[in-house]
Amino acid sequence: MNLPDQNELPSPVIERHRLYVLQESCLLDTPPDAALDRITQLAARLFKAPIALISLIDEQRQWFKARVGVEVAQTERKDAFCAHTILRHDVLVVPDATLDPRFKQNRLVLGEPNIRFYAGSPLRTRSGVPLGSLCVIDTKPRPEFDESQRDLLSQLAEMAMDRIEALRSIAFVDPPTRLLNRARFSDDVRAIFDERPIGQIAPSHAVLVNVVPLGYLDQTSISIGIVATDRLMAAISRRVEQALVDIKPVYRVDYARFAVFVYGDESAAMRVIDAVLRAFDAPLLVNQIPVDLSPTFGLVDLSRIDEPTDVLRALMSSSEIARRARVPFRKFAKRMFAAQERTFFILNTLPQALQDENQLSLAYQPRVDLRTGACVGVEALLRWSHPLLGEVSPAEFIPLAEKTSLMSALTDWVMDHALKQLATWERAGIILGISINVSVLNLEQRGFVPRYISLLRTHGIEPKRVELEVTESALTANAKLVTENLRKVADMGSIVAIDDFGTGYNNLSKLQLYSATVLKIDQSLVRRVLDNQYTRTLVEGVIALAQKLDYRVVAEGVETQEIYEAVAGWQCDEAQGYYIARPLAAPVFEAWYSTFSRNIIDSSVPRDSLDRDKLVT
The missing domain is CATH 3.30.450.40 (GAF domain)
Structure with a gap:
């Protein structure tokens, strides 16, 4: 036996x-x-x-x-x-x-x-x-x-x-290119990690070649056709293989992403990167059309990775960061994982926040009329107090939400709570306008305007009391549905405002397409009007021209008395910023508004005699 x-x-x-x-x-x-x-x-x-x-x-x-x-x-x-x-x-x-x-x-x-x-x-x-x-x-x-x-x-x-x-x-095997595929790459990574304790000679680094993002190839398919795009992909694969002729195997781990293992020190990995960059110095020809491509690279020191399943993740993370930073390559650092995990955590806990009365809230930043000094409205600003992360900035979570279907639910939440608060103030005799930020993603939905109308009716708010803000940079593409929805909003009596004006690429005449009647000059410009002559001339000129075209102009980022007086002197219509008040919770705003209103001086008094110290919280 x-x-x-x-x-x-x-x-x-x-x-x-x-x-x-x-x-x-x-x-x-x-x-x-x-x-x-x-x-x-x-x-x-x-x-x-x-x-x-x-x-x-x-x-x-x-x-x-x-x-x-x-x-x-x-x-x-x-x-x-x-x-x-x-x-x-x-x-x-x-x-x-x-x-x-x-x-x-x-x-x-x-x-x-x-x-x-x-x-x-x-x-x-x-x-x-x-x-x-x-x-x-x-x-x-x-x-x-x-x-x-x-x-x-x-x-x-x-x-x-x-x-x-x-x-x-x-x-x-990847059938189109006959290169080894992602499954084989993962299998080989696992074998490398298993051989570590045995002391076998193993590669020191892995390099990911990210030739083009998938969105580029999608756009290429629309422009020159799927067959031509397949030819481009085949040409990309051949060029990567030719550049790495001395390194085998080459893995195709994603549509236009290739990976190799490198033996030796980091300089050997850098030679791989240099070889591929040189290979793409010359454009590829597809249907006699020259196509210039600039690959980005992720570089991973395998000794710094604890789990084999993290290798490909690390490669993709570092190459994507390089692409966004517009640099040839990035070396992987574990903090990249921390940032991604935070992003994932935020997106996965946002749906719960929408259902939890204790997490999301609105703050209201006052806007004042520069001719009368009166508070004429507020901008509703979303805040998130996360039970584990603490205060999460809207500058962090809103761009993430815009990449998912969560943006629609988030905007609906803001509109519902802002209109509810406006109705509460109106019943208390506080008559104001309210400004609500909406994403172009919202305006691309056919159901947006019906939802907006339904919320106005639910809370008994007249459309003219509400201003919807959309950023200028988001309107660079003239999407038909966006312009139609903005026109419907304007036709019912609501105000359309272009936020962050001066940071995008639109001109004033083009803004007619969006039914806008209010321009909010971006705070990055307003804050520098006294420090930079070019910016001062630009802001002053925009205000003058916008008013001639019947736009109401709001200066954002008014943080000092000097800036306040400067934009007022240029006949800007409204101002918003820390000099007037920071964003305030509803009860705090009500107290501020009561004090502010009592201190408003009759508009017949010369502006220079206003006691601004009494108007600032």
Whole structure:
């Protein structure tokens, strides 16, 4: 009886790797394969065995990729004879299971299928990882199973493994480019990490080549067609391969992203980056159209990565940061993960915040009429007090929400609560206008205007009391639905304001398309009007021209008395900023408004005589 050597028992690390390779092979729970079925049938006939199996050993089960003589597709691993076979490098033979201490109490011996004889040969990958076995089983003991029979069973197992490797290769190859794919990259990363304790020579770095973002290729498909885009992608792959001719293998891990491993120090990785950059100095020709591409790179020191599953994530993170920063490459740092995890956490907890009365709130920043000094309205500004993160800036979470379907729900929440507060103030005799920020993503929805009308009716607010703000930079594309929705808003009597004016690329004449009647000059310009002559001339000119075109002009970022007096002197209509008041919670605003209103001096008094100290909180 050939008992396995106890030294062959796998360590937890080796077993994790084995299971990973098995999962990545994409063989489990797949339809029958004709070639493996024939090998199993041949084994049953050659050995005159009622049962023959190609068995794959998963974490808790053995699953039969091919079978003869049994109806079930799997059994528990603890009962599997094949779970012992994978611990060996030779054939495991059990002449009589009832006499073998390992199996005599096995339920497959005591019950169906009443195993007495078992012979199994392990199925190992080319790198030596055991996935399962080819075995033959009889319900009667067989005292003899000679060397020639063992050799024959081993040969059949090799045939089965050749077919399995072919199936695995199909799963590991990217068909269009014939490069290894992401699954193979992940498999090889796992192998590299498993070999670390053994002291095997391993790559030091990994480099990701991010040739173009997916959005660029989508736009290319629209511009020159899908066939031409496929040709571009093929040309990109060839050029990357040519640049890295001395480095094998090259993996295609995403649509236009390629990865390689590098041996040596960081300078070797930098040579890879330089080689690819030089390769893309010349444009690619697609349909006789020159296409200039500027790849960005992610560089990862593998010794600084703890888990193999983090390697590709680190590569993509660093290359994406390089792309956004418009630099050739970024070296991975763990803080990149922290930023991504925070982003993920924010997006995943925002839906809960929308349902929690204690997290989201509105602050209201006053706007004053520069001719009368009266507070004529407020801007509703969203605030988020996160139970774990504390105060999360809207400058952080709103851009994230704009990339998801959450933006619509967030805007609806703001409009609902702002209009509710406006109605409360009106009942208390505080008659003001309110300004609400909306995203172009909201205005691209056909249901936006009906929802807005419904909220106005719910809270009994006249449309003229509400101003909807949209940023100038977001309107650079003249989307038909956006302009239609803004026109409908204006037609019903609400005000359309262009926020952050002066930071985008629109001219005043084009703003007619958006039905705007209010321009809010961006605070980054207003704050510098006294420090920079060019900015002063620009702001003064915008105010004068806008008023000639019948726009009402609001100066944002008025933070000092000098700036207040300057924009007032240029005949700006309204001002908003810390000099007047910071954004205030509703109860605080009410107290501020009461004090402010009492201190308003009759508009007939010269502006220079106003006691501004009494108007500032």
